[in-house]
Amino acid sequence: MGWWSKDIMGGDIPLDFEDLLYGLAKVEKFPEDVDGNTIGMADIPVKSLTHEVINAYIAYIEKDKYEKEIGYQVLGVMMMKIGAPISKELKAKIIEAAQLDEWAMADTDRAFIMGQFIGILSAYEGTPIEIKSKGLFETMAEKLNEGIVLFDDSDLTKQMKKLSNKKIK
Numbered sequence: 001m002g003w004w005s006k007d008i009m010g011g012d013i014p015l016d017f018e019d020l021l022y023g024l025a026k027v028e029k030f031p032e033d034v035d036g037n038t039i040g041m042a043d044i045p046v047k048s049l050t051h052e053v054i055n056a057y058i059a060y061i062e063k064d065k066y067e068k069e070i071g072y073q074v075l076g077v078m079m080m081k082i083g084a085p086i087s088k089e090l091k092a093k094i095i096e097a098a099q100l101d102e103w104a105m106a107d108t109d110r111a112f113i114m115g116q117f118i119g120i121l122s123a124y125e126g127t128p129i130e131i132k133s134k135g136l137f138e139t140m141a142e143k144l145n146e147g148i149v150l151f152d153d154s155d156l157t158k159q160m161k162k163l164s165n166k167k168i169k
Contacts, residue, residue, distance in 0.1 A: 006103070006107065006109050006110045006113055007113060007131075007132070008070075008073045008074065008077050008113065008117060008131060009074065009077060009131070013067050013070050014070055014073070014074045014077075017061065017067075017070065017071045017074040017075075018074055018078060020057060020060060021044065021053075021057055021074070021075065021078055022044060024053045024056050024057055025044045025048040025049060025053050026048065027044045027045070027048055043081065043082050044078065044082055045082070046082050046083060046084045046085075049079065049082070049084050054075075054090070057071075057075060058075075061075075068097070069097040069098070069100050069101050069102075070097075070101075071097075072093055072094045072096075072097030072098075073094065073097050073098055073101070073117065075090075075094060076091075076094035076097075076098075076117070076121055077117075077131045080120070080121065080124055080128070080129045080131065081128060081129065081130055081131065082128060083126055083127055083128035083129075084126075085126050086121075086124065086126075091121060091122075091124070094121060095118050095121060095122065098114045098117050098118050098121075099114070099118070101114050117131070
């Protein structure tokens, strides 16, 4: 899918990094109840973000030449979301990652978001903070409300129109 918003968590790459952190912390991202129904997205418990988990995550993102900055930004969002302590050294790396964000260097909206993120992170002292991010469907709904055509009249769209016009028995 790529990116659907300019927010830190507004794309596939940040969600992949989020999944990596859940996996390393051994936390089920979408737990189910006894009937097998998803009960919503779980937070990673602070106690699950051990030094070993954070170091393994950092080791992984340090190998990524292209998306390392995004990886650090995601770590900052995830840690602030749950109120996890962030060392001065790690906070400095996350801030540097936001300052080096290539997209922000070319886009004023993204630069504004990075500036807000840096300000929030700089003041962060361990109290949980939710960093808002638009989801894919929220972004699509906004575009549709603005009258923006998301899909052209391709064969796939034609097939979808045919299916939507069929009566369900």
